[in-house]
Amino acid sequence: MDQIADFNEQDRDVIYRVIEARRDIRHFLPNQSVPKVVLERILHAAHNAPSVGLMQPWRFIRISDRDLRSKLRAEAEKERLKTADRLGARKEQFLKLKIEGIQDCAELLAMVIAPDDGTIVGRNTMPQEMAISSCACAIQNMWLAARVENIGLGWVSFYDQQKVAKLLKCPDNAYPLAILCLGPVLEFPPAPLMSITGWRDQKSFESVYYQNSYGEEPTKPVDC
Numbered sequence: 001m002d003q004i005a006d007f008n009e010q011d012r013d014v015i016y017r018v019i020e021a022r023r024d025i026r027h028f029l030p031n032q033s034v035p036k037v038v039l040e041r042i043l044h045a046a047h048n049a050p051s052v053g054l055m056q057p058w059r060f061i062r063i064s065d066r067d068l069r070s071k072l073r074a075e076a077e078k079e080r081l082k083t084a085d086r087l088g089a090r091k092e093q094f095l096k097l098k099i100e101g102i103q104d105c106a107e108l109l110a111m112v113i114a115p116d117d118g119t120i121v122g123r124n125t126m127p128q129e130m131a132i133s134s135c136a137c138a139i140q141n142m143w144l145a146a147r148v149e150n151i152g153l154g155w156v157s158f159y160d161q162q163k164v165a166k167l168l169k170c171p172d173n174a175y176p177l178a179i180l181c182l183g184p185v186l187e188f189p190p191a192p193l194m195s196i197t198g199w200r201d202q203k204s205f206e207s208v209y210y211q212n213s214y215g216e217e218p219t220k221p222v223d224c
């Protein structure tokens with residue numbers, strides 16, 4: 001059988017390296033910028049993502065207004081404190097974690113899920129989940145593209161969706177899914193910050209891989 005050989009072994013190794021080296025970033029170098037051409041490459045990578053029924057529900061808002069940036073930061077801070085209040089004995093530990101880099105990142109973007117365009121194909125049973133999943137694919141593309149540009153990206157989900165929708169003047173039924181911090185960083189941590197800081201351990205691959213039914217341990221090797 002003919003092999004499709006668009007990529008060589010070196011290309012293959014690079015993409016796995018990028019996937020492994022990608023990190024969620026909250027610590028950014030202040031007073032930096034992202035060259036326009038780099039930002040465009042990253043955003044076009046997002047726009048190349050798969051989407052249910054080719055719905056492409058993502059909309060990107062580049063936040064250039066410093067005052068708006070401060071307001072978004074304030075929303076994240078409110079939610080950080082509300083989250084802390086729900087954590088009982090772990091409240092103080094949580095408060096030591098950094099959960100966003102809105103103030104310092106070079107570029108701030110919001111990804112908004114556009115008002116539903118009525119796409120049916122692929123969305124008969126889980127319409128909202130499929131729109132969200134499509135947007136998440138776009139964000140993952142951005143994450144990987146940013147990493148290969150040696151630019152950090154952090155996904156911020158600490159905010160009240162309605163309040164942020166209002167700040168961004170979103171139309172009815174458009175939902176801000178993510179605030180995205182992008183920019184040069186001092187370092188890419190070697191592992192998730194949540195595990196480095198002792199907040200939570202990473203699961204082993206073996207613990208999430210089943211065969212035939214949920215929870216059933218595979219009897220065959222993974223590469224069968």
Ligand SMILES: Cc1cc2nc3c(=O)[nH]c(=O)nc-3n(C[C@H](O)[C@H](O)[C@H](O)COP(=O)(O)O)c2cc1C
Nearest residue numbers: 022023024098099100155156157158191192193194
């Ligand atoms: C949907 C989603 C929302 C997230 N929201 C936040 C957030 O608000 N603040 C934060 O610090 N990290 C956020 N993260 C990053 C995760 O904490 C991070 O991906 C996880 O700890 C693994 O670390 P890594 O991405 O560096 O591998 C989010 C990640 C995802 C996928």
